[in-house]
Amino acid sequence: MRAAENLVRKQYLISPKQIKKLELLAKNQKKSAAEVVRNAIDAFNPDIPTDMQESELFNLVSTRLQEAIADTRKTRKWLNKTLRELGVEGR
Numbered sequence: 001m002r003a004a005e006n007l008v009r010k011q012y013l014i015s016p017k018q019i020k021k022l023e024l025l026a027k028n029q030k031k032s033a034a035e036v037v038r039n040a041i042d043a044f045n046p047d048i049p050t051d052m053q054e055s056e057l058f059n060l061v062s063t064r065l066q067e068a069i070a071d072t073r074k075t076r077k078w079l080n081k082t083l084r085e086l087g088v089e090g091r
Contacts, residue, residue, distance in 0.1 A: 026033045083089070
């Protein structure tokens with residue numbers, strides 16, 4: 001449980017199918033159902049359309065991954081240069 005936060009008890013109606021899915025997710029993640037729900041709410045981004053096509057989503061993920069790889073390579077170059085200047089062996 002998130003001890004640092006003030007949690008508020010709320011009641012929501014969900015279908016039996018959703019209950020089974022929630023219980024399975026909680027069991028697989030070794031978390032409480034409430035924690036799974038909180039994580040799902042935290043992960044939800046209303047700025048990303050839910051009707052996005054699979055190919056659009058793939059392209060978005062691919063673009064973000066390429067950006068992350070480029071940033072990582074740039075950071076590693078900078079780090080290796082800094083380590084060389086300090087006389088420390090880099091990878």
